[in-house]
Amino acid sequence: MTVRLMQGNEAVGWGAIAAGCRFYAGYPITPSTEIAEMLSRELPKLGGIFIQMEDEIASLAACIGASVGGLKAMTATSGPGFSLMQEHIGYAAMAEVPCVIVDVQRLGPSTGQPTSPSQGDVMQARWGTHGDHPIIVLYPTSVSEAFDLTVTAFNFAEKYRTPVILLLDEVVGHMRERFESPPLEEIQVIDRMGTDVPPEWYKPFGDTISDVPPMPSFGSGYRYHITGLYHDPMGYPTQRLDEINPWIERVHRKINNHLEDILLYREENVEDANVVIVAYGATARSARHAMKLARQHRHHVGLVTLYTIWPFPEEMIQRVARIARRIVVPEMNLGQLALEVERLVGRHKVIRVNRADGEMISPQMILDALEGA
Amino acid sequence: MARSEHTAYAYLRTTKKFPNIWCAGCGIGIVMGALIRAIDRIGLDKDDVALVSGIGCSGRMPVYMDFNTLHTTHGRALAFATGLKLAQPKLHVIVVMGDGDALAIGGNHFIHAARRNIDLTAIVINNSIYGMTGGQYSPTTPLESRTATAPYGHVEPPFPICELSIAAGATFVARSTVYHAIELDKLIEKAIRKVGFSVVEAVSYCHTTYGRMNKLGSSVDMMRMLKDHSVTLAAAEKLMPEERAMKIVRGVLHDVEKPDYITLYQQVIERAKATIDGKEFLRAGPGGLE
Structure with missing residues (x-):
């Protein structure tokens, strides 16, 4: 095991490599660019491909094309580029093409503050593309977790044939901290399911027990059709309600039936808590510090750190709310995930702690909120 | 005749319900036939061909054809194709686009694919209009023509597709029309054989929208216009520049090695x-x- 100092963005790049990513297409944007730079250096060493496209729309399109061609593919961007990528996040969801989209968030809207942290893309990650669709969004709080969750993002993408979004805070992306590189053989890597049925029997969007159809790559002898239109089990466009509805149900089921696998979170001191802080990203680290300080003063404060923010861990939040009197939700935005918590437990139980000016939420801000809880 | 029917059937999807979505008399089917003949002549294995398209009337072509087919988003077909080609270099990746698809919303992707000189075959079916949405002006709509969004006459000059492709860095650029179906399949064959970014502009028409709004008659009349208003490259070289400017020049306009x-x-x-x-x-x- 090697221990070294590593930057969050670099950890994302190494996590991608460890997960088997061999294709990266991107467009330069602060504060995500280090991911592109390190992969332009490292991917070709492994025979992989790095390409800088003409914009973020093309970047995600190229990733989807490469994934259809059988490579694990990733792109990375920040808010303005993430806005442009929404078109193809929807396409990847519709066509069920595995890919990983990293958004190292900066303060928005628009060009905003390129080097200031923000958690303003939380709702965009869920609902930014048009139409109802399932999505998985992961959110690390540290450099080590950035590595781990990048691997997980690829595993989920491959396992569930879905785009997976990894949200980073600018401060996590740019922070350097201790990183213990795990032995490669200990890293669990999941590859998409192939098929060995005769090509004429293969249904690219058919029903399966797991609700995830196998996905052979183009060029492997299985010739099939992929489209962003609603399609039947063969992939051909359809307007039939008896084909559209089963598709909608299946793609939601393939995520919702596997929440035990997908929902990642960490509970600390929740059992005896009067107040529980629900936090994610860099804000969870301020929250942990605040919890420790509060507990030193014998306040029963717990913490839930969310690593999967979408789908939202509804049952866990409801369970925690039955224990705690109040839920404190600190966010570097004007209250986005707090809406989900309020929806589940009622507004009266939720105390929001927000700022959206490019500064982090300090432990003191959370402590002040705990005082009032 | 019998042979050409058999040729087409071998490349069409038997599991897909026909008829196709195109209007009777549309030129897109002719381009599809030319593409099939070109692929058949080269002798490509169907498993080794990927057909990628964007959005619009032309975007529906891949679904009928028995290849690896990817119907993408509006204007972005070349970007998807770039990723696919890089992941599977053995595939012959052929991209079918319309004029609005390739040059308006996809204009940036088009010039950069050409500049990058990635080994793709881009077929641009140019009917000078957005057909599927009902006849709005496109980047190749001629000046002064009437469209659903230019009811008082169009005041923007059109993009010359082939000249744009050459300037952007394409290695092979050719043009023909849907009237010249045999010439078209020969040019598409050359384009597929070419290693590098190759462009074939297939000049077509839309009698349903453009023809109706500009009183150009039926599809047969518009087909005849393609015949009467086009010349081969050799013939064009004998014309005065002002005469040549009025003609659709057909043939291989650019073919370089890099x-x-x-x-x-x-x-x-x-x-x-x-x-x-x-x-x-x-x-x-x-x-x-x-």
Whole structure:
């Protein structure tokens, strides 16, 4: 095991490599660019491909094309580029093409503050593309977790044939901290399911027990059709309600039936808590510090750190709310995930702690909120 | 005749319900036939062909054809195709687009695919209009014509597709029309055989929208216009510049040799591998070597 100092963005790049990513297409944007730079250096060493496209729309399109061609593919961007990528996040969801989209968030809207942290893309990650669709969004709080969750993002993408979004805070992306590189053989890597049925029997969007159809790559002898239109089990466009509805149900089921696998979170001191802080990203680290300080003063404060923010861990939040009197939700935005918590437990139980000016939420801000809880 | 029917059937999807979505008399089917004949003549295995399209009338072509087919988003077909080609270099990736698709919303992707010289075959079916949405003006709509969004006459000059492609860096650029179906399949064959970014402009028409709004008659009348208003490159060279400007010039307009992107990126991989022993990376684990 090697221990070294590593930057969050670099950890994302190494996590991608460890997960088997061999294709990266991107467009330069602060504060995500280090991911592109390190992969332009490292991917070709492994025979992989790095390409800088003409914009973020093309970047995600190229990733989807490469994934259809059988490579694990990733792109990375920040808010303005993430806005442009929404078109193809929807396409990847519709066509069920595995890919990983990293958004190292900066303060928005628009060009905003390129080097200031923000958690303003939380709702965009869920609902930014048009139409109802399932999505998985992961959110690390540290450099080590950035590595781990990048691997997980690829595993989920491959396992569930879905785009997976990894949200980073600018401060996590740019922070350097201790990183213990795990032995490669200990890293669990999941590859998409192939098929060995005769090509004429293969249904690219058919029903399966797991609700995830196998996905052979183009060029492997299985010739099939992929489209962003609603399609039947063969992939051909359809307007039939008896084909559209089963598709909608299946793609939601393939995520919702596997929440035990997908929902990642960490509970600390929740059992005896009067107040529980629900936090994610860099804000969870301020929250942990605040919890420790509060507990030193014998306040029963717990913490839930969310690593999967979408789908939202509804049952866990409801369970925690039955224990705690109040839920404190600190966010570097004007209250986005707090809406989900309020929806589940009622507004009266939720105390929001927000700022959206490019500064982090300090432990003191959370402590002040705990005082009032 | 019988043979050409058999040829087409071998490349069409038996599991897909016909008829197709195109209007009777549309030129897109002729381009599809030309593409089939070109692929058949080269003798490509269907497993080795990927057909990628964007959005619009032309975007529906792949679904009828028995290849690896990818119907993408509006204007972005070349970007998807770029990723697919890089992941599966053995595939012959053919991209079918319309004029609005390729040059308006996809204009940026088009010039950069050409500049990058990635080994794709781009077929642009130019009917001078957005047909599927009902006849709005496109980047190739002629000046002064009437469209659903230019009821008082169009005041923007059109893009010359082939000249734009040459300027952007394409290695092979050719043009023909849907009237000249045999010539078209020969040009498409050359384009597929070419290693590098190749463009074939297939000049077509839309009698349903453009023809109706500009009182140009039926599809047969518009087909006849393609015949009467086009000349071969050899014939065009004998014309005065002002005469030539009024004609659709057919033939291979540009054909140069230069290394394609994948060949050059292979050099990047070799240079990168030379900097490091790959096994060392595995020993040290992620991040161990930086």
